[in-house]
Amino acid sequence: PEPGVVHPPCKSRLFEPSWFDPKRVSASAPDTDLRLEHVHGYRCPWELAKHKGVTNMSLDNLGNCFFLSSSRIVYPASALVVIASVTEGEPQAFFKGHDDDVVSLCVHPSREICASGQVASLDHKYPPVLVWRVSDHALLATLKGRHVRRVGTLDFSPDGRFLITVGGD
Structure with a gap:
C-alpha cells in the first residue's frame, strides 16, 4: 500500500511530520482543561441561506430560535443548544446532551422545558429526541x-x- 493516509475531503495523501511519535504525543492528556464559554454561530434556516445565495443546504431547521422570556433566547448550534441573553455581557449557557447536529427544537408552553432533536450519528442510528429542563439543563427524557x-x-x-x-x- 501507498504511504500516508487519505482523509476525505482531501484528495491527496497526508503524512505525519518526521518528528511525530504517536506513543509520546497521543498517549497523554493535554496540560489544561478546556471549558466552553461562548458559541459564535447558529444553525441557519433555509430561507435565510437561500436569500444569501447558498443553494446546497437541506430544508431542516426552519423556525428553530425561540424566546424563553423577554430577555433570553434558545437556539441550536452544531451539537449544542445555546441559551443566550439578549442583554450584552451575560454569559451563555448550553445543553450538551446531543452527540451530533441539533436540527429541531421546541419550547414547552411553560417555558421551563425544551425538546431537541438531532441527526443520526455513529452512536445513534435512530436519532433521539431529548427533553430537558432549561434552568439546570437536566435531561428529563430520551425518546428514540x-x-x-x-x-x-x-x-x-x-x-x-x-x-x-x-x-x-
Whole structure:
C-alpha cells in the first residue's frame, strides 16, 4: 500500500511530520482543561441561506430560535443548544446532551422545558429526541427509535401534555 493516509475531503495523501511519535504525543492528556464559554454561530434556516445565495443546504431547521422570556433566547448550534441573553455581557449557557447536529427544537408552553432533536450519528442510528429542563439543563427524557435520518421538526401541544415529532426519514 501507498504511504500516508487519505482523509476525505482531501484528495491527496497526508503524512505525519518526521518528528511525530504517536506513543509520546497521543498517549497523554493535554496540560489544561478546556471549558466552553461562548458559541459564535447558529444553525441557519433555509430561507435565510437561500436569500444569501447558498443553494446546497437541506430544508431542516426552519423556525428553530425561540424566546424563553423577554430577555433570553434558545437556539441550536452544531451539537449544542445555546441559551443566550439578549442583554450584552451575560454569559451563555448550553445543553450538551446531543452527540451530533441539533436540527429541531421546541419550547414547552411553560417555558421551563425544551425538546431537541438531532441527526443520526455513529452512536445513534435512530436519532433521539431529548427533553430537558432549561434552568439546570437536566435531561428529563430520551425518546428514540422512531426516526431514521433526523428529527425534522417537533412541537409541544398548546397545553404541553403531548410532544409531536416528524422525522426526515
